[in-house]
Amino acid sequence: MPTNGPDRLDQSDRPDRPDPSEDFGRVDTCGRRPEQLIRLFAEESRVRVFAAVALGAGTAEQVAAVAGLSAKETAGALHRLRVQGVVAAGEDETLGVAYGLFRELARTGREERERERERERPGSWPSESADGVPGAGDERADMVLRTFVRDGRLVRLPARWSRKKLVLRHIAEQTFEPGVAYPERVVNDRLRAWCDDGDVDHVTLRRYLVDLGHLDRSEGIYRWTGRTEAARAEMARTEATRAEAGRAEARRTEAGRAESGRPVPSA
Numbered sequence: 001m002p003t004n005g006p007d008r009l010d011q012s013d014r015p016d017r018p019d020p021s022e023d024f025g026r027v028d029t030c031g032r033r034p035e036q037l038i039r040l041f042a043e044e045s046r047v048r049v050f051a052a053v054a055l056g057a058g059t060a061e062q063v064a065a066v067a068g069l070s071a072k073e074t075a076g077a078l079h080r081l082r083v084q085g086v087v088a089a090g091e092d093e094t095l096g097v098a099y100g101l102f103r104e105l106a107r108t109g110r111e112e113r114e115r116e117r118e119r120e121r122p123g124s125w126p127s128e129s130a131d132g133v134p135g136a137g138d139e140r141a142d143m144v145l146r147t148f149v150r151d152g153r154l155v156r157l158p159a160r161w162s163r164k165k166l167v168l169r170h171i172a173e174q175t176f177e178p179g180v181a182y183p184e185r186v187v188n189d190r191l192r193a194w195c196d197d198g199d200v201d202h203v204t205l206r207r208y209l210v211d212l213g214h215l216d217r218s219e220g221i222y223r224w225t226g227r228t229e230a231a232r233a234e235m236a237r238t239e240a241t242r243a244e245a246g247r248a249e250a251r252r253t254e255a256g257r258a259e260s261g262r263p264v265p266s267a
Contacts, residue, residue, distance in 0.1 A: 171209070187215070
């Protein structure tokens with residue numbers, strides 16, 4: 001029959017106490033995201049300390065015994081966990097898991113997903129242009145970019161392909177300059193800045209930019225192949241002017257043939 005060792009608390013030793021986060025009223029998530037918690041628990045000592053607290057260790061000494069860590073390791077891990085708010089101390093200074101924080105994160109995450117699903121629902125956005133990618137300054141483009149790019153960070157890539165292309169084009173324009181050769185290390189560093197706290201890593205972002213032709217890659221050197229929005233707008237105006245001139249010429253030709261009595265060829 002197994003006995004209770006120093007690394008395991010007997011159930012009778014576990015205090016029956018409420019969630020310590022309730023001592024502080026409503027939990028403030030302070031803008032925390034699930035990704036922050038993932039990074040927090042990427043360190044093994046923090047996981048072991050958190051597990052020890054969850055199992056009922058209420059003091060640093062008990063936590064160290066249950067987690068099998070030194071006092072120094074335990075103190076460091078507890079400090080990080082308490083700073084991030086996942087472990088808290090009650091009025092009697094007994095440690096406990098701040099379950100209220102996790103409940104609040106789950107609630108806000110669920111609400112955010114519902115809002116994003118609503119924004120993604122067909123008919124919830126203004127109609128898109130013929131090529132599916134509105135230009136910068138367009139109301140549609142601004143709406144897409146406000147949703148998926150916040151404070152210079154990519155929140156996530158849109159599911160709809162036309163919006164995904166718009167976001168990727170925006171990132172390319174804001175990140176690279178024409179005529180500059182970028183080593184892969186520099187490209188990675190610049191794209192990594194977009195990916196902090198987001199759902200997309202810089203490798204995936206780089207692959208998209210290459211596949212869509214925004215970046216040209218040759219022997220480990222990358223060059224931005226796109227044009228600025230102003231250059232694209234100027235090109236569009238030029239093409240529109242040429243198209244209108246072509247139509248005007250066709251109208252003059254038809255009018256001349258009609259006046260001379262020659263049949264006008266059908267289109």
